[in-house]
Amino acid sequence: MKGLNIIVLAKQVPDTRNVGKDAMKANGTVNRSALPAIFNPEDLLALEQALRLKDQYPGSTVTVTTMGPIRAANILRDSIFRGADKGILITDKKFAGSDTLATSYVLSLALKKLAPFDIILCGRQAIDGDTAQVGPQVAEKLKIPQITYVEDILEVKNKQIIAKRRLTNGVETLQGNLPILLTVHGSAPTCRTQNARRLMKYKHACTPSEMNNEQEDYIKMHDQKHYLDLVEWNVDDLQAEETYLGLNGSPTKVNAVTNIVFTAKESTVLEPTDQAIDELMAELVEHHNVG
Amino acid sequence: MNNVFIYCETDHGKPAEVSLEIITKGRSLADQIGARVEVIVLGHGLKNIDQELFDYGADIVHIGDHKNLDPYLTLPHASIVAGIFEQEKPRIGLFGATSIGRDLAPRVSSQLKCGLTADCTELVIGDHFDKKQNKQHKDLLLQRRPAFGGNIIATIVTPDTLPQLATVREGVMRKEKYENIRKGKVVKINVDDYVKKEALAVKIIERHIEKKELNLKNSNIVVAGGYGVGSKENFRLLYDLAGILGGEVGASRAAVDAGFEVHDRQIGQTGMTVRPKLYIACGISGQIQHTAGMDKSAMVIAINKDPHAPINKLADYVITGDVAKVIPKMIKYYKEHTK
Numbered sequence: 128m129k130g131l132n133i134i135v136l137a138k139q140v141p142d143t144r145n146v147g148k149d150a151m152k153a154n155g156t157v158n159r160s161a162l163p164a165i166f167n168p169e170d171l172l173a174l175e176q177a178l179r180l181k182d183q184y185p186g187s188t189v190t191v192t193t194m195g196p197i198r199a200a201n202i203l204r205d206s207i208f209r210g211a212d213k214g215i216l217i218t219d220k221k222f223a224g225s226d227t228l229a230t231s232y233v234l235s236l237a238l239k240k241l242a243p244f245d246i247i248l249c250g251r252q253a254i255d256g257d258t259a260q261v262g263p264q265v266a267e268k269l270k271i272p273q274i275t276y277v278e279d280i281l282e283v284k285n286k287q288i289i290a291k292r293r294l295t296n297g298v299e300t301l302q303g304n305l306p307i308l309l310t311v312h313g314s315a316p317t318c319r320t321q322n323a324r325r326l327m328k329y330k331h332a333c334t335p336s337e338m339n340n341e342q343e344d345y346i347k348m349h350d351q352k353h354y355l356d357l358v359e360w361n362v363d364d365l366q367a368e369e370t371y372l373g374l375n376g377s378p379t380k381v382n383a384v385t386n387i388v389f390t391a392k393e394s395t396v397l398e399p400t401d402q403a404i405d406e407l408m409a410e411l412v413e414h415h416n417v418g
Numbered sequence: 419m420n421n422v423f424i425y426c427e428t429d430h431g432k433p434a435e436v437s438l439e440i441i442t443k444g445r446s447l448a449d450q451i452g453a454r455v456e457v458i459v460l461g462h463g464l465k466n467i468d469q470e471l472f473d474y475g476a477d478i479v480h481i482g483d484h485k486n487l488d489p490y491l492t493l494p495h496a497s498i499v500a501g502i503f504e505q506e507k508p509r510i511g512l513f514g515a516t517s518i519g520r521d522l523a524p525r526v527s528s529q530l531k532c533g534l535t536a537d538c539t540e541l542v543i544g545d546h547f548d549k550k551q552n553k554q555h556k557d558l559l560l561q562r563r564p565a566f567g568g569n570i571i572a573t574i575v576t577p578d579t580l581p582q583l584a585t586v587r588e589g590v591m592r593k594e595k596y597e598n599i600r601k602g603k604v605v606k607i608n609v610d611d612y613v614k615k616e617a618l619a620v621k622i623i624e625r626h627i628e629k630k631e632l633n634l635k636n637s638n639i640v641v642a643g644g645y646g647v648g649s650k651e652n653f654r655l656l657y658d659l660a661g662i663l664g665g666e667v668g669a670s671r672a673a674v675d676a677g678f679e680v681h682d683r684q685i686g687q688t689g690m691t692v693r694p695k696l697y698i699a700c701g702i703s704g705q706i707q708h709t710a711g712m713d714k715s716a717m718v719i720a721i722n723k724d725p726h727a728p729i730n731k732l733a734d735y736v737i738t739g740d741v742a743k744v745i746p747k748m749i750k751y752y753k754e755h756t757k
Binding site: 272377 | 489492493496516517520521523524525527528529531532533534535536537539546548560564565566570571572573574575576577578579616619620621622623624625626627628639663664695696717719720725730731733734735736737738739740743744747748751752755756
């Protein structure tokens with residue numbers, strides 16, 4: 128079998144899992160700047176599945192694609208250090224405010240540029256939104272089948288894939304025709320670590336926008352070593368229609384946002400009276416800690 | 419046109435609980451906007467499923483019965499739901515936020531190019547003012563959901579596209595039979611009209627469905643008990659509280675060693691680590707062995723007879739009292755004041 132063309136869709140996200148008391152401002156709102164930007168955990172699991180396929184089917188290539196601000200190139204470098212072949216950053220101010228539908232539109236255009244591909248892998252969901260929508264929406268836009276919540280790929284043969292998926296109450300093994308999109312579940316194996324040799328070789332990899340701020344000798348080095356170039360695409364490169372982008376292209380709008388306020392940093396001590404407990408419960412209900 | 423459509427999941431040939439919860443909610447939304455409730459149910463060998471759906475408030479039940487529709491696969495179900503939505507032009511479309519609904523709904527929303535809000539915990543009819551367009555939208559579906567890792571509650575609207583689609587969390591809304599039950603209309607779906615050959619690109623080779631497993635690690639609310647709970651019988655109270663709050667029960671090592679609880683539920687250095695939004699520590703003294711597994715919880719309520727228990731240091735609220743007396747009061751308040 129000739130190698131597979133595998134694309135991984137990844138996202139850089141604020142680490143919402145570590146929103147403890149220290150990541151909350153005094154007024155109880157989330158202090159976003161205190162949250163580190165990380166590789167979305169389930170996307171990292173998707174990368175591992177891609178790298179396993181590459182190990183298993185020689186001649187395969189793994190391309191990691193992300194949409195986001197310029198600093199999202201960090202997760203492309205991270206992917207390359209771990210074994211990916213290529214990184215593509217999709218970035219443009221016009222993408223700002225995109226909901227899942229607008230995001231999947233842009234990603235589907237990028238994927239059409241990367242066609243023909245065999246397998247698209249992405250995490251089930253991103254921890255900053257938890258919607259789990261972008262994967263299936265991309266698959267629909269490309270008119271290809273999907274298998275969600277994959278935790279293991281058993282075989283790729285004769286233009287077909289067999290994968291095991293995790294449901295809330297069980298497991299299913301499915302067979303699907305390529306090309307196909309798979310979303311990877313949190314129960315899949317963790318991603319391999321960065322490879323020291325690759326890290327040395329690719330540590331200066333960057334996108335054209337990142338290069339703009341660099342010194343001349345750095346630019347010269349890139350002229351000689353083209354493997355350090357990360358690809359960057361904007362609205363024009365993708366020939367995207369502006370009506371489908373950003374806030375305008377996003378049918379969902381935010382009507383209101385309520386912070387869940389953590390008021391007590393020091394313990395509030397309550398007597399076990401009916402009134403005290405009623406008041407506590409009322410506060411929990413009101414702040415959506417319960418209910 | 420303009421009706422409330424609900425995709426109904428099935429469980430052994432009967433409507434799934436989550437779907438009945440959503441039909442109940444959909445019925446009340448429909449009554450507020452003067453719309454009908456239409457339910458789509460897809461499967462194979464479905465018998466007499468319509469009556470139960472009418473009991474919960476459906477006016478029309480669309481039934482698709484075909485061997486390719488059971489068990490659930492994305493493409494056949496998405497083809498039918500999107501196809502019916504294109505013809506019927508609903509105002510609202512609702513799905514369970516389950517393995518199935520979260521796989522299906524985004525596919526449908528992409529095909530129809532309309533907005534979808536995931537994992538809603540509350541749905542109400544209300545107005546929305548769009549500052550950019552300087553326009554007031556009336557009677558929209560206000561879709562509330564936890565966002566940003568559960569640290570905020572966002573209210574989402576989809577003012578410009580129809581249908582307004584949402585998936586709804588399981589167990590959040592209450593199912594209730596409709597007061598004006600009557601026999602509605604059954605519409606038989608001609609499955610072959612919607613499901614073309616390309617929709618059969620994926621097939622199931624093997625399927626293994628387990629009993630509902632313990633989900634302590636991912637639970638947003640944990641009610642944990644220690645040695646101070648006193649007995650296995652008293653642990654029932656913790657289950658009652660966790661049950662109504664939609665949480666799970668955990669235990670300290672001391673409680674497990676005393677035989678009050680099984681090891682699978684042990685939290686701490688030799689058990690599992692949890693970081694829920696709310697941790698209610700009942701009769702737990704708070705040794706490091708235990709706190710190592712829960713100190714990342716966003717909010718901690720400690721209930722303990724000992725006013726100097728170490729757990730109180732990392733608790734946001736301390737209730738100095740007897741677990742067996744305090745928990746029933748919490749349950750009583752919650753039952754009386756919610757839903």
